[in-house]
Amino acid sequence: MPVTVSGPPQLRGEITAPGDKSVSHRSAMFNAIAGGSATVTNFSPGADCSSTLDILRALGVEIDREPGQEGLGDMVHINGVGMHGFAEPSVILDAGNSGTTTRLMSGILAGRDIFAILTGDASIRSRPMGRVVAPLRQMGAEIFGRKDNTLAPLVFAGGDLRGMRYEMPVASAQLKSSLLLAGLRADGETRLVQPAQSRDHTERMLNAMGASVTTEGNEVSVTPSELGADDDYVPGDISSAAFWMVAGLVHPNAEIMIRGVGINPTRAGVIDALKMMNADITLENERDAAGEPVADILVRSSDLKGTVIGGEIVPLLIDEIPVLAVAAALAEGETRFEDAEELRVKETDRIAATADWMTAAGVTVETTADTMTVHGAGRLLGGNFNGHHDHRIAMSEGIAGLISESPVTITGAEIASISYPQFWAEIEKLGGAVE
Ligand code: S3P
Numbered sequence: 001m002p003v004t005v006s007g008p009p010q011l012r013g014e015i016t017a018p019g020d021k022s023v024s025h026r027s028a029m030f031n032a033i034a035g036g037s038a039t040v041t042n043f044s045p046g047a048d049c050s051s052t053l054d055i056l057r058a059l060g061v062e063i064d065r066e067p068g069q070e071g072l073g074d075m076v077h078i079n080g081v082g083m084h085g086f087a088e089p090s091v092i093l094d095a096g097n098s099g100t101t102t103r104l105m106s107g108i109l110a111g112r113d114i115f116a117i118l119t120g121d122a123s124i125r126s127r128p129m130g131r132v133v134a135p136l137r138q139m140g141a142e143i144f145g146r147k148d149n150t151l152a153p154l155v156f157a158g159g160d161l162r163g164m165r166y167e168m169p170v171a172s173a174q175l176k177s178s179l180l181l182a183g184l185r186a187d188g189e190t191r192l193v194q195p196a197q198s199r200d201h202t203e204r205m206l207n208a209m210g211a212s213v214t215t216e217g218n219e220v221s222v223t224p225s226e227l228g229a230d231d232d233y234v235p236g237d238i239s240s241a242a243f244w245m246v247a248g249l250v251h252p253n254a255e256i257m258i259r260g261v262g263i264n265p266t267r268a269g270v271i272d273a274l275k276m277m278n279a280d281i282t283l284e285n286e287r288d289a290a291g292e293p294v295a296d297i298l299v300r301s302s303d304l305k306g307t308v309i310g311g312e313i314v315p316l317l318i319d320e321i322p323v324l325a326v327a328a329a330l331a332e333g334e335t336r337f338e339d340a341e342e343l344r345v346k347e348t349d350r351i352a353a354t355a356d357w358m359t360a361a362g363v364t365v366e367t368t369a370d371t372m373t374v375h376g377a378g379r380l381l382g383g384n385f386n387g388h389h390d391h392r393i394a395m396s397e398g399i400a401g402l403i404s405e406s407p408v409t410i411t412g413a414e415i416a417s418i419s420y421p422q423f424w425a426e427i428e429k430l431g432g433a434v435e
Contacts, residue, residue, distance in 0.1 A: 003413035003424055005401025006382075008431035011254035015244050015426055017236025017261045019044040019073040021419050023292065025052050025100045026177070026205050027076075027232040029108060032061040033184075034080035034209055036229030042073040043234055046391075046419040048098035055095065055105060055118075060087030073234070080229050083185060088114035092153070095120035097347060097391075097418050099127060100174055102152060106132045107178030110141035111161035111185060119153035123347050123389065129154060132178045135166050139182055139190070163188035163223075170342065171315040173198040173266075176220060183222040184211060191221040198315040199266045204291050205232070233290040235262030239392075240420045241297060242270045242320040247399045247430070248299035249279050250330040256430065258297045262289075269316030271297075273324060277304045277331055304331035306376050310338025318342060321372075322396040325354045328374035329363045330403065341370035346390070347418075353388040357397055360385060361404065382406030391418035398423065402432050 024044035029052060031038040043049060043065070053063050053076065062079040093116060095101035102124055109116050119125060130150030133143050142159040145151055163186040168175055171194055180202055183190025196218065203213045203220060211225035241261045248256035263271070263283065274281060280302045283295040304327055309317070314337075317324065321337055328335030337343075343350040351372050355365040358374065362381040366373040382404040387394030394415050401408030416423040424434045 001414045004409045004435045006407040006433045007402040011251040013430045014257045016259045017241040019234035020237040024049040031078040032056045034227035034229040037079045038229035040076040043076045051096035058089040093118045103174035107181035109156040110136040111159040116156045161186035163190040165191040167193045171196040177202040194218045235294045236260040239319045270320040276307045306333030306335040331376040337372040348388045348390040357385040380404040384409045387412035
């Protein structure tokens with residue numbers, strides 16, 4: 001489905017960010033292996049989190065989903081089967097486009113006395129899974145995959161899990177979470193040494209459910225634990241909110257209020273990066289919602305300046321780099337993204353995809369294996385851009401349409417529904433035209 005976006009003379013309004021994708025996956029998975037039943041409020045409307053629910057149902061977990069109250073995402077009721085209660089699935093488990101589903105479920109399925117096959121779409125089947133399979137095998141799990149156990153489909157065939165100390169080669173929350181989840185059922189302690197901090201939703205939620213997860217600096221450890229069901233309220237997704245932050249900052253006549261956004265410090269690097277770029281961003285009504293900090297975020301038109309985004313901040317804003325590149329294109333001077341090699345193995349190669357469409361939009365972008373330098377052009381040309389079958393690339397192109405000199409047409413725009421099905425309707429709500 002192609003969508004054409006053109007920008008209004010002024011961009012104003014209020015948006016409620018949809019439920020966070022990372023937190024939604026975790027609340028469904030962890031409550032599924034907990035004892036007791038729980039209700040998750042404001043569940044992500046994205047297709048990725050529906051893939052997680054479908055997989056849990058195939059493993060014998062009873063799940064009901066119903067529309068939430070006005071302005072909130074769906075409510076999901078989960079009857080936990082306990083740590084060892086899964087039924088052997090009679091179908092192949094399909095993670096769709098979701099890396100979080102594939103990697104976290106790998107940790108949950110490892111070393112169980114059931115046989116299961118886990119796969120996903122063409123993107124998932126080309127993304128690196130050896131990073132979870134190798135350490136899970138080291139812990140004793142019998143897991144097999146294509147290309148020497150590095151690619152999905154993955155086969156889980158039992159094994160006995162032993163805890164271990166493991167130096168993680170990448171600062172990945174998916175890898176960390178996968179190993180912590182296996183560690184819940186392993187013999188002894190599982191201790192992970194991270195090269196840098198990554199999002200800590202797993203640690204927060206497991207502790208709230210009665211597990212013992214300890215963090216000291218960059219080391220995280222877990223000992224075998226049962227989980228108790230926990231009603232969760234899912235905060236708004238900062239990764240979805242980031243599109244409106246950038247839109248409000250780069251549009252010359254804009255003021256946007258984004259309500260209910262999760263601002264967990266291990267996720268909120270985008271706010272710090274935009275502030276380094278001279279952004280007018282105000283956090284209001286800061287509060288706590290079920291163990292995660294939340295705020296309303298007000299953004300206003302700003303004269304952005306180029307900056308360097310690299311090192312330890314990168315994992316804290318990894319999913320926001322495609323839209324930060326739009327901010328960089330409209331900023332004065334050059335913005336350099338460094339240490340960003342993980343972008344090459346996301347839903348698509350996001351360095352290549354961003355350079356591709358931005359070059360067509362008249363922006364000079366230089367890339368290496370792990371860097372991307374965007375030369376601020378102060379303007380974007382419109383045109384026809386490919387969504388690269390990646391939700392965050394397609395939505396970044398949509399934001400470009402709000403400020404480009406002529407309309408932007410995005411091919412494959414429906415991919416936004418992976419995390420944000422209402423994205424195109426929200427553009428119209430703010431005054432943009434969508435055809
Ligand atoms: C996620 C972690 C990140 C992120 C992804 C969601 C999570 O991936 O890019 O969209 O929910 O844990 P990595 O852990 O591979 O960096």
